[in-house]
Amino acid sequence: MSQFFAQNGWESTLHQRLQRFIHEHRWPQAGKTQQYVVFDFDNTSVIHDIEDHLMVYFMENLLYLLNPRDFERILTAGDFPLDDALDERRPELTLRRLVADIVKDYQWLHEEYIASQHPLLTLQQVKQTRSYRSFAAKLRYYYVYVNGHFQRQVGQMWLTYLFAGYTPEQLRLITQDMLKWALQLPMDLWVFESPQEQPGLTGKVTAHFEAGIRYPKEIQNLYHAFQAFNIQTFIVSASPVDVVTVAGHTFGLQVPEHQIYGMEYELNTQGQILPIMKDPSFITKGPGKTALIRTHILPQFNGQEPAALFGDSMGDYDMFKQFDETELKVLFNRLLKDGTQEFVDLARNSYGQADATYFVQGIDNNSGSLRPSQASIPFGSDVAYIKPGEVEA
Structure with missing residues (x-):
């Protein structure tokens, strides 16, 4: 099987799974339909918000x-x-x-x-x-x-x-x-x-x-590998849509503007932003993120759910839970003391299994980089933790 992008800071089993994912879903190939993936942006596609x-x-x-x-x-x-x-x-x-x-x-x-x-x-x-x-x-x-x-x-x-x-x-x-x-x-x-x-x-x-914002080369390489093999990439962010669109282009993620979604706001008659959430629109975090994907993205793929999801927080929790047919769900480990720990447990319990759905990617917050582990290093520390208070073995 070809190596579609280098491992560098990717956790090893996740890197292997992503290689297999691209190999299996590259398109066009006989008997296959085109697939797509959905990324969160803050603390997922970039480090920090x-x-x-x-x-x-x-x-x-x-x-x-x-x-x-x-x-x-x-x-x-x-x-x-x-x-x-x-x-x-x-x-x-x-x-x-x-x-x-x-x-x-x-x-x-x-x-x-x-x-x-x-x-x-x-x-x-x-x-x-x-x-x-x-x-x-x-x-x-x-x-x-x-x-x-x-x-x-x-x-x-x-x-x-x-x-x-x-x-x-x-x-x-x-x-x-x-x-x-x-x-x-x-x-x-x-x-x-x-x-x-x-x-x-x-x-x-x-x-x-x-x-400090950093955009790890590993993330950019992953976006480009998906795109090179016609796996469509979408961004759904809780940041303002104009802000995340500029950031996506600045970081060279090469996602078309019509495939980037974020929070939308009303404009006055002079075209100036009002501090009012646009109606109709979607609140692009939690259940609203899931609803946007169902309404705007699934119909483009004959109702197929995303083949892979990438997120970091409770803003992504609902889509991780709701899309049962999604085969790959990747959580960037921010050591949050909330429901995302459920996904950390699922990833650990299925670690190394060929059919694993959940994966956890570690981060070094001091350098703003990925690290080849499930564990993350908090600000001001040199100790890596797999969960809050649980030191990496």
Whole structure:
């Protein structure tokens, strides 16, 4: 059997299975129908999260077009609990109080820099101020909490779409600049801390960000091997569709734009992005990702389910569970303490079996690279873990 791409950082049994998969499904060949595969994007097709980096890039460069009133309107949109404590040890830390602090800081930043025709401070000087440091820490905390606890709905505003006001074309240009910045960042864990001297209503807040994007050559080679043998490649991502489209092209994955799906938003009459999930559209994570694949991709292949799926998180859990006929399901091991551990167990229990469906691919988070193991190395560690707390044998 031919070697379609080098092993390098691929886990050995997964690499062997992918070789056999391409050999069996290359097309055209007698008696075969064309097959397709579906990739998630963030933390699957690349290491780390592109929407996460877009959020921090906007914050680092104060690129917002929103006035303070609209900024607050987005942050408080929807029917979400604003007065519940976000940390049981800190009853004063609620979304309502957090937003009040963020908006107060944003008001100052908007007046002194963002909307000023002749700002007295440079961007770097602004970023040294207490107001900016408070704004950055609290907005980052807000963003992480909201995306981890709330679900968006079609036709409704989404709380973190603070890039509203730009056109899709402008957002794509910003994404290009963001990716250049993110690719040169060291792989590191950033810590944002609000200043003790400016506690606001919530007191001091600390938030984190996994910095640096990498696109492993192994992933690019896999995409290209599929494409070389006419196995169709699709991307279905929970990142904004314009952002993931630019990223896919930047990283040379060679997926046609009409085969890239992501979150969609409404536009106003001037063609500017509104912070509202497009209706109709699909929320492209969890069950919404599965529904999009069933609605838009399966009909292109006479109802065939994907031959292979690639993902990393609970955003991919539903499609892994729902597509029973999919023969290969690959989880990139982020050591998450959630339902994805079910797939790690399935992969370990079937390890080395010829008919195995589930595979786990290890990652080194310090270098942003794949490692030839099921186990992953967390930030700041030199120890590999197969599951949270379970060291690689």
